[in-house]
Amino acid sequence: MKDDGLHGSERVPLVRPRVPASDELTSLLDSIWRSGRLTNDGPMLRRFEAALQKELGWDNVVATANGTMALQLACRALRLDGEVITSAFTFPATIQALRWNGLVPVLADVEPRWLTLDPASVAALITPRTCAIVAVHAFGHPADVTGLQTLASRHGLALVYDAAPAVGVRVDGVPVTAFGDASAVSFHATKVMHTVEGGAVCTPHDDAAEAVRRLRNFGLGEWGGAEEYGTNAKMNELQAAVGLSLLRTLDAEVAGRAQAAAVYRELLSNLPTIRFLWPSDAVSGNYAYAVARLRAGAAPLADKVHAVLGRHGIDSRRYFSHRYRGRGTLCPHPTPVADAAAEDVLCLPLWGDIPRRTLMRVAGLVAEAVS
Ligand SMILES: Cc1ncc(COP(=O)(O)O)c(C=O)c1O
Known part of the structure; x- marks a missing residue:
């Protein structure tokens, strides 16, 4: 925290994004120029994804263009179909990611202390049409990961976390993204760690991670043909360099x-x-x-x-x-x-x-x- 800085008359923003040290970023950019790769699953992206494994708690980390796409592709990769119970108190992207997948968001109430999804409210909404719970770590405060997992397991539902603002959060020492079937994080410039725009999916399921890799690249398979209905949600090498640098801070x-x-x-x-x-x-x-x-x-x-x-x-x-x-x-x-x-x-x-x-x-x- 600085003691000097903004003067009385200057506009105070909601957040001032941290930026990478210029010498460090220059050295990462040099390495990108030398590699000749600017995007498409390049070496800097691979380094960033590897560096995120420890922070996010799973070996399967797939970086994306933003956090909204991360959530969209996580839901698509888990083959969700039907109604999804989610929080009535969240950023619109949570709802929009579900709607873009043709899913029906069913809004449940939140609990009063941290404004995260209330398992009792979720339980009252489960029907045979329910395929998943999408909980939000609202403002970075962890949802009730134990209560929600118990419910999901009892009813055979997928459990996905919109962990957009929750990078760096731990519950009993465990990264909050290491719970459930998948978590989607955001690396938007306003977040505690960013890539200007960006996001990532992390998941314990190898097949879901592979699906997100394919889906973020137009659904292209090994032989270059589109195997499924994907999109362009790739993170480029420059974003990955910013992320690598800011992960350290x-x-x-x-x-x-x-x-x-x-x-x-x-x-x-x-x-x-x-x-x-x-x-x-x-x-x-x-x-x-x-x-x-x-x-x-x-x-x-x-x-x-x-x-x-x-x-x-x-x-x-x-x-x-x-x-x-x-x-x-x-x-x-x-x-x-x-x-x-x-x-x-x-x-x-x-x-x-x-x-x-x-x-x-x-x-x-x-x-x-x-x-
Ligand atoms: C809860 C929540 N979900 C999703 C998003 C979307 O993330 P992004 O801006 O990276 O697309 C945000 C962004 O702030 C968010 O707060």
Whole structure:
């Protein structure tokens, strides 16, 4: 965390992506130029995928053009067909990836502490048409991996995780991506570790990994013909170089964000109108977002605080709305916890070396707005 930096009048973004050290990136780029390969499963991509194995917890890691494609291809590779129970509180990409596969998202409620899929709500929605559960590690907070696996195993369902914001998160020391049948992560520039745009699928199933490799490259088989209905979801060599470089600084980025998030919590959590989502003791979090829930009794305050910060040139995000509800999705039961979260969640500016004075300024304005 820096003590100097942004000045009072400068716009404060929601996140400032970490960038690779230029000498390191130059050396990786030199190696790409020498190889003569810019994309199509090149040597830099292979190095990146190998480096990700330990971080993600499986030997099968297939990098993709972005996290949305990773989720789309994971579901396709597992041959899902029918209804998929998923979270009513998530980024639209979760729902869109399912719809692009012709799957029917069935929205279940989330649990109140970390806003991740509630196994009890899922259990009430399982029917003979259900083929899978797609749970989200919302804001990087792990879903109930044990409860969901128990349900999936009992009913013979595939269990897929939209782990888009969860790189670097561990549950009892195990990478959160090492659970279920597959996880899809995002390496978008806003994430704790990125490739500008990018993503990856990791899975314990060799055949699913092979299928994702094929599907990301137009479904082309060994002899160059399209064996199945794929797409172009390849990650190129330059993206892989950025990823390789930033993977080395992931721990530093997470440590910086943890420190910064703790400052917000220290400055604001004595206010009865604010509650921060915070990792449990079993979880080593990645502090991907500073997620505040803002509410005075029954009245949500997130819109008000968002507007006040905006007037002072400070970006914040009202994740997530329910705009996709009803568009090809089913929501058979009420989802009161997700509905409340959609009203009162506000993400505050956070990145690894966010200046302390910026944190103080944001916290001061938030405190003023809610009191
Ligand atoms: C929960 C969730 N799923 C999917 C995505 C999509 O990832 P990408 O932007 O890499 O396509 C995001 C992006 O932020 C996300 O938060």
